[in-house]
Every structure is written in C-alpha cells, then in structure tokens.
Amino acid sequence: MENKASPAERGYHMPAEWENHSQCWMGWPERPDNWREDAVHGQCVFAKVASAISKFESVTVCARASQWANARDQLPQNIRVLEMSMNDAWFRDIGPTFVVCDRPLENKTQIVAGIDWNFNSWGGAIEGCYADWDLDSLVARKILEVERLIRFPHSMVLEGGSIHVDGEGTCITTEECLLNPNRNPDLTREDIEHQLKLYLGIKKIIWLPWGLYGDDDTNGHVDNMCCFVKPGVVMLAWTDDEHDPQYERSVEDYSILSKATDAQGRMLQIIKLCIPRPLFMTEEEAAGLKALDGKQRISGTRLATSYINFYIANKGIVAPAFGDEERDKEAFCVLSEAFPDREVVMIPGAREIALAGGNIHCITQQHPAGLV
Amino acid sequence: MENKASPAERGYHMPAEWENHSQCWMGWPERPDNWREDAVHGQCVFAKVASAISKFESVTVCARASQWANARDQLPQNIRVLEMSMNDAWFRDIGPTFVVCDRPLENKTQIVAGIDWNFNSWGGAIEGCYADWDLDSLVARKILEVERLIRFPHSMVLEGGSIHVDGEGTCITTEECLLNPNRNPDLTREDIEHQLKLYLGIKKIIWLPWGLYGDDDTNGHVDNMCCFVKPGVVMLAWTDDEHDPQYERSVEDYSILSKATDAQGRMLQIIKLCIPRPLFMTEEEAAGLKALDGKQRISGTRLATSYINFYIANKGIVAPAFGDEERDKEAFCVLSEAFPDREVVMIPGAREIALAGGNIHCITQQHPAGLV
Numbered sequence: 001m002e003n004k005a006s007p008a009e010r011g012y013h014m015p016a017e018w019e020n021h022s023q024c025w026m027g028w029p030e031r032p033d034n035w036r037e038d039a040v041h042g043q044c045v046f047a048k049v050a051s052a053i054s055k056f057e058s059v060t061v062c063a064r065a066s067q068w069a070n071a072r073d074q075l076p077q078n079i080r081v082l083e084m085s086m087n088d089a090w091f092r093d094i095g096p097t098f099v100v101c102d103r104p105l106e107n108k109t110q111i112v113a114g115i116d117w118n119f120n121s122w123g124g125a126i127e128g129c130y131a132d133w134d135l136d137s138l139v140a141r142k143i144l145e146v147e148r149l150i151r152f153p154h155s156m157v158l159e160g161g162s163i164h165v166d167g168e169g170t171c172i173t174t175e176e177c178l179l180n181p182n183r184n185p186d187l188t189r190e191d192i193e194h195q196l197k198l199y200l201g202i203k204k205i206i207w208l209p210w211g212l213y214g215d216d217d218t219n220g221h222v223d224n225m226c227c228f229v230k231p232g233v234v235m236l237a238w239t240d241d242e243h244d245p246q247y248e249r250s251v252e253d254y255s256i257l258s259k260a261t262d263a264q265g266r267m268l269q270i271i272k273l274c275i276p277r278p279l280f281m282t283e284e285e286a287a288g289l290k291a292l293d294g295k296q297r298i299s300g301t302r303l304a305t306s307y308i309n310f311y312i313a314n315k316g317i318v319a320p321a322f323g324d325e326e327r328d329k330e331a332f333c334v335l336s337e338a339f340p341d342r343e344v345v346m347i348p349g350a351r352e353i354a355l356a357g358g359n360i361h362c363i364t365q366q367h368p369a370g371l372v
Numbered sequence: 373m374e375n376k377a378s379p380a381e382r383g384y385h386m387p388a389e390w391e392n393h394s395q396c397w398m399g400w401p402e403r404p405d406n407w408r409e410d411a412v413h414g415q416c417v418f419a420k421v422a423s424a425i426s427k428f429e430s431v432t433v434c435a436r437a438s439q440w441a442n443a444r445d446q447l448p449q450n451i452r453v454l455e456m457s458m459n460d461a462w463f464r465d466i467g468p469t470f471v472v473c474d475r476p477l478e479n480k481t482q483i484v485a486g487i488d489w490n491f492n493s494w495g496g497a498i499e500g501c502y503a504d505w506d507l508d509s510l511v512a513r514k515i516l517e518v519e520r521l522i523r524f525p526h527s528m529v530l531e532g533g534s535i536h537v538d539g540e541g542t543c544i545t546t547e548e549c550l551l552n553p554n555r556n557p558d559l560t561r562e563d564i565e566h567q568l569k570l571y572l573g574i575k576k577i578i579w580l581p582w583g584l585y586g587d588d589d590t591n592g593h594v595d596n597m598c599c600f601v602k603p604g605v606v607m608l609a610w611t612d613d614e615h616d617p618q619y620e621r622s623v624e625d626y627s628i629l630s631k632a633t634d635a636q637g638r639m640l641q642i643i644k645l646c647i648p649r650p651l652f653m654t655e656e657e658a659a660g661l662k663a664l665d666g667k668q669r670i671s672g673t674r675l676a677t678s679y680i681n682f683y684i685a686n687k688g689i690v691a692p693a694f695g696d697e698e699r700d701k702e703a704f705c706v707l708s709e710a711f712p713d714r715e716v717v718m719i720p721g722a723r724e725i726a727l728a729g730g731n732i733h734c735i736t737q738q739h740p741a742g743l744v
Contacts, residue, residue: 065437065457080517083455085437145452
C-alpha cells in the first residue's frame with residue numbers, strides 16, 4: 001500500500017521513542033566480515049537484547065531463511081521470528097521510520113504507517129560499509145507489508161539512527177552525517193530540513209555539528225551521541241578527559257544545545273552521560289573476521305562506544321554495558337535518574353555490537369502503538 | 373506458543389470452509405521438477421487464483437526469499453507477500469489447520485489457533501512426492517508465528533486436503549489416504565478417528581473408500597473427490613461414463629454417502645458434479661520438467677482433474693476451469709446453484725495446477741475470522 005501525499009500532509013508525525021510501542025523490530029546478524037567467528041557472539045548478544053526488550057513489549061526478530069531455525073532456537077518462545085532477507089542487521093537504519101496519525105478518523109486512514117527512506121549502506125558504493133545493499137533496501141517495505149501498513153517511500157537517503165525526535169515538533173540530527181556528500185549530494189541543508197518536516201511532521205531541526213568520535217561507519221549518527229529523554233531534556237555523550245578526541249566534539253555539541261530552543265520555544269536541559277574509557281578492537285577480535293565485500297576492520301581501532309545508544313521500551317530502558325565497571329555503573333545511575341518510571345537493564349557484552357559498528361539503538365526499531 | 377491439551381479439550385473446533393475468513397494463505401510455486409518451464413505458467417495461474425480470492429477476502433502469498441521480488445511483481449498490491457521457505461507450494465497440506473474457540477472468554481485464550489500436523493511429503497521417503505520436505509514441515513509453524521497464534525503440534529501425519537468438515541461435528545475423509553500404510557502405519561482406523569475428534573473437535577467421521585482416479589500423488593485426498601456445501605449437503609465428483617475408471621469410484625462413494633448420517637443424525641443430500649472428460653499430460657508439458665529429487669511425471673498420464681477442488685471464499689467460490697467448455701460451464705452452473713449467495717469465479721488455465729498434482733483447494737488455506 002503506497003501513498004503519494006507526504007505523511008505530514010496526511011496528519012502523520014513521528015512519535016517520540018518513549019511513547020507507547022506495539023512492538024520492537026530487530027534483525028539477526030550473520031555476515032562473517034562484520035560479526036566475528038561467524039556471528040556466534042553477535043547472535044548471542046542480539047538474543048540478550050531481544051530477550052530484555054521482550055520483558056517490556058512484543059519483539060519480532062527477522063532472520064534470513066538459512067538463519068531462521070538458528071534464531072528460533074536462540075530466542076525465547078515469546079519472541080516472534082520471521083524470515084526476511086537482509087545484507088546486515090541494523091534495523092534502526094534499514095527498517096521503516098514509523099509515524100502515527102493525529103486524525104485517523106477524519107482521513108479514514110490507518111493510525112500507524114511507515115516511511116521507507118532510501119538507503120545506500122551509509123555512504124554509497126565507495127564510502128559505504130558494504131558493496132551490495134539490495135536486500136537491506138527492501139527491509140522497510142517488507143516490515144510494513146507484514147503488518148499491512150501504509151508505506152511512504154522517499155528517494156532521500158536517510159537512516160533512522162541519524163535522527164531523534166521529541167514528538168512535539170523537534171528533531172535533532174548531525175551535520176556530520178546528514179550534510180555528508182556521500183548521502184544526498186544534490187540536496188542543500190534547507191532541502192533536507194524541508195523533507196524532514198514533510199515526512200517526520202516536525203517544525204524545527206537542531207543541527208549538532210558532530211556525532212561520536214570514531215563513529216566513521218555511520219558518519220556520526222546522532223543516536224550514538226545525543227538523544228531526547230523527554231520534551232525539553234536531552235542526554236549527551238560526554239567525557240571529562242581533555243585528551244580524548246571525543247572531548248572537543250562533546251563540548252561543541254554542548255555549546256549548540258545550550259543555546260538552542262526546541263519547536264515549542266523551550267531552552268533545553270542537558271544531561272551529560274560519560275562514555276566508557278577508550279576501548280579498542282583487539283587482535284583476536286580482528287582475526288575472527290573473514291574478508292568479504294564489507295569494510296575491513298583492523299585491530300587497534302577505537303570503538304565508537306557510548307551509552308547514549310540505548311533503546312527506550314515500554315516501561316524499560318535497555319542499554320549497553322561495556323565492561324568498564326565504573327562507567328557502566330555510572331550510566332546505570334544516570335539513566336535510572338533520567339527515566340524514573342522505567343526499569344533500566346544493562347546488557348553485558350554489548351561491546352560485541354560496537355565491534356560491528358553500532359549498538360542497541362542501532363539494532364532496534366520501535367513500532368508505535370499509535371494510541372493516546 | 374505451544375499448548376499441550378488437545379484443541380477439542382480446550383474448546384476449539386475446525387469451522388466449515390464457508391464460515392467467515394479473515395484471510396487466505398497461499399504459497400508460490402517454484403520447483404522445476406514439478407512446475408514446467410521453471411514454474412512460469414504455474415506462477416501465472418497462482419497469481420490468477422490469488423487475485424480472484426483477493427476480491428473476496430485478504431490474501432497472503434508466501435514465497436521463498438529468492439522468489440519474493442518475482443511474486444511481488446506478479447501479484448496485485450492488495451495481496452500481502454511474505455518471505456517463507458518451502459519445498460513446494462501446497463498450503464492446504466503443509467499449512468496449519470485453523471481451529472476456532474467456542475469459549476474464548478472462559479478459557480482466556482485466543483479465538484483462532486492452528487494445528488501443525490506431521491507431514492511426510494504424501495507418503496514418506498519412498499512413496500512420497502519428493503525426498504526432502506524439511507522446509508514444508510516448518511510452514512504451518514511459521515504461518516502461526518506470523519500471526520502470533522497458538523500452535524497445537526501433532527505427531528500424526530495428516531494433510532489438510534485429506535479432510536473436510538461441516539462445522540457441525542462431521543468430517544469426511546477417504547480410506548484410500550488416511551488408512552494408507554505410507555502415512556501412519558502404527559495407527560488403526562479407531563486411533564485415527566480418536567485423534568481427529570480430539571483435534572478437529574468433531575463427533576463423527578464418514579469414511580469414503582476412494583478419492584479421485586489418478587490422484588496418486590495424494591493417495592486420494594477427499595478434497596479432489598467430495599466436499600460439504602452446507603450442513604447436510606455434500607458435492608461429489610461424478611462421471612456418467614461407465615468406461616472411465618472414475619465411474620466405479622464415484623458409484624462406491626455415492627453408495628456410502630447415500631446411507632450415511634452426519635453428526636447431527638441427518639441423511640445427506642448428494643449433489644453430483646461431473647469431472648471434465650479425461651485429460652492427459654502432453655509430451656510438450658512433460659518435456660518442460662527438469663529432473664530433480666521429485667517424482668517423475670510422464671507424458672500420457674491421466675490428470676486428476678475435478679471441479680470439486682474449489683475454494684470457498686467470503687461471498688465467493690473460486691473454482692478451476694479445464695478448457696472442456698461444456699463441463700466447465702456445467703460446473704459453473706452447478707456451483708452457482710449450490711452456493712446461491714456467492715459469486716462463482718472459474719479460473720482458466722487451472723490445468724497447470726493439475727499437471728503438478730493438485731488444484732485450487734490444494735494451494736489455498738482459509739484462516740477463519742472466528743467471529744460469530
């Protein structure tokens with residue numbers, strides 16, 4: 001089911017992640033050039049994340065046909081496992097951006113629909129993460145088809161991890177990603193703003209200069225750097241270590257945020273969330289990867305690890321733990337204080353997802369319930 | 373979601389096919405040893421059947437990953453296309469048998485659930501239609517998982533095409549199939565009756581000796597020979613040609629039916645529906661098949677063609693036409709009279725499905741709405 005008018009024109013907008021979900025969508029990792037040792041560790045941590053989320057809301061995990069039985073075996077029975085082809089498993093970026101309708105009765109339309117953005121493997125044939133993304137490009141459409149939801153296709157390249165919204169008209173994103181010429185070289189900043197307004201139903205975009213240091217795969221997705229906690233409150237990846245290259249990035253973003261107002265004219269409260277101390281890919285980890293058409297990963301590379309990359313579930317927060325006990329504990333406390341009505345669950349071993357270029361928010365996609 | 377108590381014990385029964393459906397499930401043909409010329413003609417007629425049914429109710433077509441785009445292209449937009457692995461495309465036999473609950477509130481359970489029978493490729497490793505049916509064996513489970521429905525697994529070998537019910541306690545089946553030692557050699561007739569009662573929620577089984585002449589693939593499935601039209605009324609494949617080997621089969625079944633009473637104690641009204649004049653596989657048709665692990669099909673073989681193999685949709689009947697104009701027309705008239713409140717749609721080219729061993733009822737599976 002396709003529709004030509006833009007979502008905003010039809011009364012749709014993207015809700016905030018903390019609004020009620022009907023379920024969470026995830027993929028299933030497999031490619032051995034990105035998930036070491038034939039993805040055995042990656043699959044284990046995906047199963048942990050899915051299980052944790054399934055305590056709060058329904059979960060659907062999609063796996064390639066050849067992986068269905070394996071995924072089904074590793075996941076609890078209350079999780080739905082569907083066959084779906086994909087090139088990798090980043091459903092935040094290849095899944096649909098779900099939107100909800102404010103006036104379904106007036107338009108005689110569905111309450112929930114999905115935007116199917118264009119996808120180019122985070123940068124296209126040369127700068128992207130792998131050379132063939134044909135299957136990824138169909139994932140959003142297939143998800144919407146499973147649920148028989150209206151699909152709004154868009155020719156603009158955009159990944160879900162590059163935007164965050166407060167559900168009250170404000171979007172935050174990064175210049176590093178959205179203005180990167182490897183995404184939409186023919187679109188100006190104004191063009192992109194216009195399209196985001198038409199599709200996300202937002203009124204104002206706050207542009208941060210930078211994503212996280214080392215997040216080269218995504219060119220600085222905002223979802224590893226900064227997110228909304230509630231309207232008027234953001235959380236920012238932080239470090240007090242002036243020698244860490246992350247420091248300047250956090251300071252610059254903080255500076256922009258501290259002067260910004262949101263779509264409702266509010267100044268923003270900024271919560272700092274310290275990243276773990278620098279983590280690097282080990283030789284053993286790099287040796288577990290097989291060469292295919294994907295980006296080569298080298299031992300000694302700084303991992304783009306940030307606690308900001310968490311998922312907001314119904315009544316829960318599912319966040320990465322990196323084995324830096326002090327910082328993991330600190331993140332747990334900051335998140336628990338910021339979300340007093342939700343149970344914070346930290347997932348040990350989330351380093352495994354960082355080795356492949358992302359984290360918990362990157363591998364999940366909330367499907368809003370769309371009910372007030 | 374699995375459940376150990378039998379469906380009948382939990383208040384479930386299999387509704388009649390004419391009761392309201394929420395959708396119809398179909399597969400997508402592909403294997404070149406059963407569908408000539410790489411299934412190009414078979415896919416065309418599947419698309420026609422799916423389109424015809426979709427005028428009356430929602431349709432989901434499942435296709436192997438490599439066929440998803442092809443199926444999506446050939447099917448109208450209002451039909452949902454999902455990825456699903458299968459060895460062939462006979463969803464009547466490999467899909468779940470859906471059952472509905474009479475007392476959902478009392479049991480705090482779902483209204484619709486599904487039975488996942490054991491499947492052995494219509495006869496096992498030696499007598500079956502193909503040697504590897506691992507993927508077929510998962511189809512019922514996967515369908516139920518898509519819809520998050522309760523699954524009642526059963527170790528007994530049974531295909532959906534071998535049973536018909538009237539929704540009021542009566543089941544018809546054939547001895548030729550259900551008592552064939554290539555299905556459940558360790559179960560007696562009484563054992564099978566007991567299991568059918570426990571799982572289909574029925575009270576009485578009427579055993580016909582025979583299925584259709586030439587229906588060797590299925591060992592005489594009842595759905596090519598006889599079906600219920602409404603409680604108390606059956607329709608039987610017939611021929612007046614005493615030289616046709618079908619004649620004796622129809623006469624014997626008629627004799628049984630004419631003496632039978634249903635679960636409610638009613639005598640049965642029997643409507644005769646003449647089969648087309650004998651049709652045979654041509655040399656050209658046989659030459660279009662490639663040798664794989666499936667049963668070899670030989671030119672000159674009598675096709676098991678019967679108009680009984682139709683699908684009852686919401687407000688519609690979708691039935692095969694075989695190109696025997698006189699008999700096709702007669703079937704249209706008999707069906708129209710038997711189902712005065714439904715529009716009868718005859719599908720030209722249904723011979724293509726008969727070449728592969730079945731027809732419209734064999735490739736469809738109704739998913740009851742379960743609402744009164």
